[in-house]
Amino acid sequence: MEYNFRKIEKHWQEKWKAENAYTVSNHSEKPKCYVLDMFPYPSGAGLHVGHPLGYIASDIYARFKRLKGFNVLHPMGYDSFGLPAEQYALETGQHPATTTQNNITTFRSQLENIGFSFDWSREVRTSDPSYYRWTQWIFLQIFNSWYDHEKNKARPISELIEAFEKEGNGFLKDHVAGDIFSAEDWEIFDEKQQQDILMQYRLAYTAYGEVNWCAALGTVLANDEVINGVSERGGHPVEKKQMRQWYMRITAYAERLLQGLDTVSFSDAMKEMQKNWIGKSEGAEIVFPLSTRGEGLGVRVYTTRPDTIFGVDFMVLAPEHDLVSKITTAEQQHAINEYLQYVKSRSERERLAEVKQITGAFTGAHAINPFDGRLIPIWISEYVLAGYGTGAIMAVPCGDQRDFAFAKHFNIPITNIIGEHFNGEEANPTTEAYLSNSGFLDGMLMRDAISVATAKLEQEGLGKRKINYKMRDAGFSRQRYWGEPFPIIYKEGIPYPVDEKDLPVELPHVDSYSPGPEGQGPLANITEWVLIPGPSSLVERETNTMPGYAGSSWYFLRYMDPHNDQTFADKKATDYWNQVDVYVGGTEHAVGHLLYSRMWTKVLFDLGYISFDEPFKKLVNQGMIQGSSRFVYRLSMSKPFFDDYDFLRENGIQIFVSNNLKEKHSLAGFFETIRMNFPQLDYSFFDMEIVSQRFLKLYVNVNLVDGVELDINAFRKSKPEYSNAHFILEDGSVNSPLSTRGERQGARYICGVETEKMSKSKLNTINPDELVLKYGADTFRMYEMFLGPVEQSKPWDTKGIEGVHRFLRKLWRLYYDEVKGQVWNDYKPTNDELKILHRTIKKIEEDTEHFSYNTAVSAFMVCV
RNA sequence: ACCCGGGUGGUGGAACUGGUAGACACGCAGGACUUAAAAUCCUGUUUGCAGCAAUGCAAGUGUGGGUUCAACUCCCAUCCCGGGUACCA
Numbered sequence: 001m002e003y004n005f006r007k008i009e010k011h012w013q014e015k016w017k018a019e020n021a022y023t024v025s026n027h028s029e030k031p032k033c034y035v036l037d038m039f040p041y042p043s044g045a046g047l048h049v050g051h052p053l054g055y056i057a058s059d060i061y062a063r064f065k066r067l068k069g070f071n072v073l074h075p076m077g078y079d080s081f082g083l084p085a086e087q088y089a090l091e092t093g094q095h096p097a098t099t100t101q102n103n104i105t106t107f108r109s110q111l112e113n114i115g116f117s118f119d120w121s122r123e124v125r126t127s128d129p130s131y132y133r134w135t136q137w138i139f140l141q142i143f144n145s146w147y148d149h150e151k152n153k154a155r156p157i158s159e160l161i162e163a164f165e166k167e168g169n170g171f172l173k174d175h176v177a178g179d180i181f182s183a184e185d186w187e188i189f190d191e192k193q194q195q196d197i198l199m200q201y202r203l204a205y206t207a208y209g210e211v212n213w214c215a216a217l218g219t220v221l222a223n224d225e226v227i228n229g230v231s232e233r234g235g236h237p238v239e240k241k242q243m244r245q246w247y248m249r250i251t252a253y254a255e256r257l258l259q260g261l262d263t264v265s266f267s268d269a270m271k272e273m274q275k276n277w278i279g280k281s282e283g284a285e286i287v288f289p290l291s292t293r294g295e296g297l298g299v300r301v302y303t304t305r306p307d308t309i310f311g312v313d314f315m316v317l318a319p320e321h322d323l324v325s326k327i328t329t330a331e332q333q334h335a336i337n338e339y340l341q342y343v344k345s346r347s348e349r350e351r352l353a354e355v356k357q358i359t360g361a362f363t364g365a366h367a368i369n370p371f372d373g374r375l376i377p378i379w380i381s382e383y384v385l386a387g388y389g390t391g392a393i394m395a396v397p398c399g400d401q402r403d404f405a406f407a408k409h410f411n412i413p414i415t416n417i418i419g420e421h422f423n424g425e426e427a428n429p430t431t432e433a434y435l436s437n438s439g440f441l442d443g444m445l446m447r448d449a450i451s452v453a454t455a456k457l458e459q460e461g462l463g464k465r466k467i468n469y470k471m472r473d474a475g476f477s478r479q480r481y482w483g484e485p486f487p488i489i490y491k492e493g494i495p496y497p498v499d500e501k502d503l504p505v506e507l508p509h510v511d512s513y514s515p516g517p518e519g520q521g522p523l524a525n526i527t528e529w530v531l532i533p534g535p536s537s538l539v540e541r542e543t544n545t546m547p548g549y550a551g552s553s554w555y556f557l558r559y560m561d562p563h564n565d566q567t568f569a570d571k572k573a574t575d576y577w578n579q580v581d582v583y584v585g586g587t588e589h590a591v592g593h594l595l596y597s598r599m600w601t602k603v604l605f606d607l608g609y610i611s612f613d614e615p616f617k618k619l620v621n622q623g624m625i626q627g628s629s630r631f632v633y634r635l636s637m638s639k640p641f642f643d644d645y646d647f648l649r650e651n652g653i654q655i656f657v658s659n660n661l662k663e664k665h666s667l668a669g670f671f672e673t674i675r676m677n678f679p680q681l682d683y684s685f686f687d688m689e690i691v692s693q694r695f696l697k698l699y700v701n702v703n704l705v706d707g708v709e710l711d712i713n714a715f716r717k718s719k720p721e722y723s724n725a726h727f728i729l730e731d732g733s734v735n736s737p738l739s740t741r742g743e744r745q746g747a748r749y750i751c752g753v754e755t756e757k758m759s760k761s762k763l764n765t766i767n768p769d770e771l772v773l774k775y776g777a778d779t780f781r782m783y784e785m786f787l788g789p790v791e792q793s794k795p796w797d798t799k800g801i802e803g804v805h806r807f808l809r810k811l812w813r814l815y816y817d818e819v820k821g822q823v824w825n826d827y828k829p830t831n832d833e834l835k836i837l838h839r840t841i842k843k844i845e846e847d848t849e850h851f852s853y854n855t856a857v858s859a860f861m862v863c864v
Numbered sequence: 865a866c867c868c869g870g871g872u873g874g875u876g877g878a879a880c881u882g883g884u885a886g887a888c889a890c891g892c893a894g895g896a897c898u899u900a901a902a903a904u905c906c907u908g909u910u911u912g913c914a915g916c917a918a919u920g921c922a923a924g925u926g927u928g929g930g931u932u933c934a935a936c937u938c939c940c941a942u943c944c945c946g947g948g949u950a951c952c953a
Contacts, residue, residue, distance in 0.1 A: 222951040
């Protein structure tokens with residue numbers, strides 16, 4: 001009997017299914033263990049070999065824990081709302097619900113093929129109304145909450161309204177948003193004023209924010225859809241536009257998100273990424289009065305280095321700063337307008353990345369240094385962002401490199417406050433220098449001067465101590481179709497929550513996925529859905545939808561009680577399963593999903609719906625399995641280069657050149673081959689310099705490539721337009737469908753290679769199905785684990801799978817002989833044998849607890 | 865540009881706390897079995913030099929410096945690759 005993996009795996013998979021072997025109960029005497037994977041987005045490309053890496057690791061862990069006597073929750077589901085489905089719908093007209101369903105069917109069968117021990121009875125889909133009903137419900141809880149900084153928790157907005165009625169908003173002290181009002185004031189405010197004020201406290205709120213607006217497409221674009229400032233589709237210009245948006249007030253949780261990290265087991269790198277994202281800094285907010293225009297106005301800046309205040313030589317406002325229009329002098333108006341126009345076309349990334357290129361404009365206005373009365377010119381520049389701090393900085397060129405470069409570029413004189421620590425060549429951001437030219441701070445060590453300066457500022461009422469966070473509130477609306485509708489209706493322009501008993505607000509069916517007027521989402525086109533017949537006034541629905549991370553911010557709770565139609569999850573269930581014990585997923589979610597889901601958990605905890613405020617006790621980051629992309633190089637047929645050579649174009653002849661021949665130095669052979677194959681052409685037109693840049697790099701499906709060598713015939717068959725393509729091979733000979741002349745034995749077409757994310761568009765995905773079919777799920781699983789540490793990113797390579805498969809066959813033969821059948825016996829093992837066995841068991845157990853599966857597999861191989 | 869990872873034979877990787885670099889596997893080469901092939905088994909395999917050989921000598925963990933009796937491991941600098949950078953998921 002040989003190792004018939006197909007029969008074995010089929011047998012067991014059917015048995016598991018028939019017996020619901022992995023269905024888990026919420027009631028058990030055993031200790032619980034919750035092993036969770038980041039659920040996949042069901043993309044049209046299907047599952048690729050990168051997905052299962054984490055799933056296999058967690059599945060091994062889940063099985064291990066079951067064997068160790070735990071009641072293990074190990075579920076799977078789909079993050080099924082998202083942009084790609086909608087783009088696909090735009091291109092093909094197929095409804096996202098249909099394509100998503102198809103994709104899920106594919107994913108499910110692929111997952112089952114690999115033999116996971118998921119409890120499929122708990123499957124969730126974020127796009128299912130019975131699921132997003134509760135996403136909407138949780139959104140309403142967040143909308144109906146405010147953050148009490150005194151008690152340090154979220155509370156129902158009704159309690160805030162009561163407080164306003166009783167004593168106004170003065171009791172909020174440092175956290176007053178906007179103006180202070182009394183109970184009497186509150187009484188007098190009309191409905192709109194009251195709602196506007198409440199909006200400034202709600203944890204989910206509307207405000208104006210910037211979007212990528214593409215006028216030509218009439219739509220708002222995701223950052224991903226903008227390439228080098230133009231739209232990916234069509235290459236139209238993109239600019240920024242202010243639009244009303246929904247936000248999550250995640251900044252209210254900044255401190256708790258930071259402190260919560262101490263209570264969970266994430267890698268240090270992960271914690272550091274989250275810490276840096278939150279970006280806590282301690283410093284001071286200082287108001288610099290303006291010298292002339294705008295009495296009473298001042299420039300409020302945030303700085304972590306108030307000790308350097310005597311070194312301020314200029315100030316910089318973000319171009320979007322409110323003051324810019326108010327303080328700009330008539331002489332400077334033109335320059336400022338021009339600069340603002342330029343900034344409008346720049347993405348935030350570009351603004352921060354291209355620091356070598358210094359840009360800015362002078363407003364003509366000056367501020368006054370509150371300590372020495374010096375006049376300070378006020379500039380605007382794109383390196384200051386409106387969203388961070390106060391959107392304005394005090395520039396100290398001798399201590400900050402960007403300020404220094406700016407001063408040099410615009411010839412602004414530099415004041416030296418650190419003596420010999422400043423060499424005039426570059427800024428020195430030290431805190432260890434003694435201050436000079438610094439008034440009352442003279443002679444003080446900078447490190448000590450920070451608190452002295454802050455104290456003085458507070459004492460004189462010029463500023464105050466301030467903790468600042470770099471993190472911004474999270475944009476929560478998308479002008480798209482395929483997402484959760486907001487449970488929000490507008491009456492006279494004021495947003496109100498939909499009654500909970502009317503949930504879910506179902507996503508209506510549309511026939512067109514094109515954007516609505518003014519960049520609104522496609523839902524705006526469905527007037528009969530948007531307009532709700534009301535008693536008197538205009539009542540309409542919110543037409544934005546929620547972003548991709550809405551559904552994924554709480555799905556781990558739904559798995560605990562997936563069929564409950566009374567609540568998102570029964571408290572008994574969430575109490576029992578509690579925190580996720582091990583969460584497996586990639587680092588690409590480090591600052592998105594992992595922060596949002598932590599925030600939602602904290603809100604639900606504050607409101608008393610669950611009894612833990614960190615969702616994930618332990619996080620294991622599986623490395624990304626990258627695709628190894630292959631490229632072919634096609635001679636460009638575009639004008640003007642090939643203008644004279646209609647022959648090639650008319651005949652649809654494509655010429656591909658092997659990787660190492662695309663460089664200039666080897667083009668001589670290339671001309672020769674062109675001439676040989678197309679004697680009717682005059683080839684003297686070729687200009688070497690130009691030709692070298694005239695190869696288009698095209699993705700070729702990795703499955704048509706063996707290592708780096710292209711399977712030319714398979715490639716020709718893959719697309720009709722390639723059927724009569726010519727290939728200039730590595731040795732300069734030609735593989736041509738017209739003639740085989742010049743083709744030599746062993747000449748190959750070599751592809752270019754690059755490592756990048758696995759994706760459909762890059763044609764570098766490897767489908768696990770084929771590997772499972774050929775080698776079996778056990779080989780596939782074991783191989784993925786053997787590839788290297790789970791945490792490490794690595795390009796996929798199928799080469800080594802044979803070795804693992806051979807090992808499993810060898811293992812099988814220890815028990816079954818092809819001829820004799822069963823060959824095991826019950827001889828008593830020797831002490832030495834037992835020693836090896838137990839040593840191996842110990843090693844594998846320890847490695848399994850630590851997710852070091854690659855070394856566990858090695859140990860197993862050595863033992864056998 | 866910034867934040868977080870990573871770089872070790874022909875290849876994936878191992879080396880746990882600073883102590884024999886290259887476990888295990890792939891690939892490759894040679895051999896056994898076979899009419900043949902596949903499968904299987906055995907042997908060799910970091911590089912260079914010397915030797916019939918056992919073996920010996922030297923170099924070697926991206927690059928350049930440093931600390932140490934001892935460095936893949938610690939420190940400084942630098943290059944390259946991957947992930948993220950707030951509307952891809």
